[in-house]
Amino acid sequence: MSLGSGCAxxxxxxxxxxxxxxxxxxxxxxxxxxxxxxxxxxxxxxYDAVSVTDIAARAEVGRTTFFRYFGDxxxxxxxxxxxxLDTIASAGADDTVGAASDHREAIEQLxxxxxxxxxxxTDDLDAYQHHTDLVEKHLELRAREALKTQQLASNLTEVxxxxxxxxxxxxxxxxxxxxxxxxARRRARTAADLVSESSAAFDEVLTLGCx
Amino acid sequence: MSLGSGCAxxxxxxxxxxxxxxxxxxxxxxxxxxxxxxxxxxxxxxYDAVSVTDIAARAEVGRTTFFRYFGDxxxxxxxxxxxxLDTIASAGADDTVGAASDHREAIEQLxxxxxxxxxxxTDDLDAYQHHTDLVEKHLELRAREALKTQQLASNLTEVxxxxxxxxxxxxxxxxxxxxxxxxARRRARTAADLVSESSAAFDEVLTLGCx
Numbered sequence: 176m177s178l179g180s181g182c183a184x185x186x187x188x189x190x191x192x193x194x195x196x197x198x199x200x201x202x203x204x205x206x207x208x209x210x211x212x213x214x215x216x217x218x219x220x221x222y223d224a225v226s227v228t229d230i231a232a233r234a235e236v237g238r239t240t241f242f243r244y245f246g247d248x249x250x251x252x253x254x255x256x257x258x259x260l261d262t263i264a265s266a267g268a269d270d271t272v273g274a275a276s277d278h279r280e281a282i283e284q285l286x287x288x289x290x291x292x293x294x295x296x297t298d299d300l301d302a303y304q305h306h307t308d309l310v311e312k313h314l315e316l317r318a319r320e321a322l323k324t325q326q327l328a329s330n331l332t333e334v335x336x337x338x339x340x341x342x343x344x345x346x347x348x349x350x351x352x353x354x355x356x357x358x359a360r361r362r363a364r365t366a367a368d369l370v371s372e373s374s375a376a377f378d379e380v381l382t383l384g385c386x
Numbered sequence: 387m388s389l390g391s392g393c394a395x396x397x398x399x400x401x402x403x404x405x406x407x408x409x410x411x412x413x414x415x416x417x418x419x420x421x422x423x424x425x426x427x428x429x430x431x432x433y434d435a436v437s438v439t440d441i442a443a444r445a446e447v448g449r450t451t452f453f454r455y456f457g458d459x460x461x462x463x464x465x466x467x468x469x470x471l472d473t474i475a476s477a478g479a480d481d482t483v484g485a486a487s488d489h490r491e492a493i494e495q496l497x498x499x500x501x502x503x504x505x506x507x508t509d510d511l512d513a514y515q516h517h518t519d520l521v522e523k524h525l526e527l528r529a530r531e532a533l534k535t536q537q538l539a540s541n542l543t544e545v546x547x548x549x550x551x552x553x554x555x556x557x558x559x560x561x562x563x564x565x566x567x568x569x570a571r572r573r574a575r576t577a578a579d580l581v582s583e584s585s586a587a588f589d590e591v592l593t594l595g596c597x
Binding site for chain 1: 557564569573590594595
C-alpha cells in the first residue's frame with residue numbers, strides 16, 4: 176500500500192537547463208515576466224488581493240500562458256523552489272557516483288547537494304528574506320512550502336536510487352538529509368548562515384553513534 | 387531573524403484531556419458530531435463538493451460552532467493529527483525526565499513518543515487508511531498534512547526544551563525524530579507496520595557513526 180508515497184508533488188512546466196532555441200528563450204522570458212509581475216503585485220497589494228488575472232495582465236500574457244508555467248497562484252511564489260527540485264531530480268541522472276552501500280555513505284552523498292541548494296536559494300539574500308516573510312504570513316503558503324520541502328527529500332531519495340542505492344537506504348538518507356536542511360533553517364540567524372549551519376548538522380548526524 | 391521559526395501552526399480549539407464538566411462533555415460531543423458528519427459527507431460526495439455549511443447542517447450545529455472547533459474545512463480532516471500535536475505538546479510539561487545532555491540522548495528521549503504517535507494514529511487501521519486515501523487525492527490536503535507533520539517536529543523539540551535541553555540540540559533531535567517518522571511512513575507496506583518501522587529507523591539513526 177506504500178503509505179505516503181502518493182505525496183508526490185505535481186510540478187509544473189519549467190524551462191530547460193540550457194535554452195538553446197528561440198522558442199525556449201521566449202518561454203523563459205515569459206515565465207520570468209510572470210514571476211516579476213507577481214512579486215511586484217504581491218508586494219504592493221498583498222498576496223490575497225492579487226488574482227491570476229491580475230498577474231497575467233501585468234505580465235502581458237494570457238491566463239492560458241500563466242497556467243502553462245504555474246499550476247496556480249501559489250506556485251508562482253515557489254518558482255525558485257521548483258527550480259531547485261528540478262535540479263535535484265536531474266542530479267542523479269548525469270553523474271558518475273556509484274550506489275551507496277550503507278546509510279552513512281548515502282547521507283554523505285546527499286550532503287553536497289543540500290549545501291548547493293542553500294547556496295542557490297540564498298544567492299540573493301534580500302529576495303530570499305522577502306520570500307520567507309511572504310510565506311510566513313499565509314497559512315496556505317506555509318502549507319504549500321511544507322509540501323515542497325517534503326518533495327526535496329523525495330528527490331534526494333531519487334538521486335540515490337538512480338545511482339543504484341537500495342530503496343530502504345535511499346528513503347532513510349533522503350529524510351535524514353531533509354532533517355539537516357530543516358535544522359539549518361531553524362538554527363540560522365540570518366540567511367547567510369544557512370550553508371554553514373547545514374554543514375554542521377550533517378557533521379552532527381554522521382557522528383551520532385560515536386558518543 | 388530566526389528563519390522558518392514562524393512556521394508554527396495555528397491550532398484550533400480542542401477538548402481537554404479529562405472532560406469533567408457537563409459543558410466539556412457537550413463540547414466534545416459537538417466536536418465529534420462535526421467530525422463524523424464531515425467523514426460521512428466526504429465519503430459520499432467527495433471532499434470538494436462538501437462545504438462547511440453542509441457539514442454544520444448534517445452535524446446539527448451552527449457555522450459559528452463549527453468554527454469554534456475547526457479553523458476551516460481542511461482542519462476537520464486533520465482532527466486526529468491535531469489531537470496528536472496536543473498530546474506531544476503537553477507531554478513535556480508533566481513528566482520527570484531531565485534535560486538531554488547530547489544529541490544521542492535527546493533522540494532517545496523522543497523515540498517512545500514517536501512510537502506512541504503511530505500506535506495512536508493506527509488504533510483504527512481502516513479509518514487511518516481511509517484518511518490517507520482522502521489526503522493523497524487532494525493537493526490542498528497534502529499540503530496541509532505536510533504542515534501538520536512539520537509541526538510534529540516543533541512539538542517534539544518543545545518537549546525537549548521544556549525538560550531543559552539546549553535549543554540547538556532540541557531542534558536537531560526534533561527534526562531527526564521526524565525523519566524517523568517519515569521514513570517509517572514511506573517504508574511501511576501496511577499501517578500495521580508503522581510502529582515497527584519507526585523503531586527500526588531510530589535504531590538506524592542511533593548507530594550511524596559506528597559504521
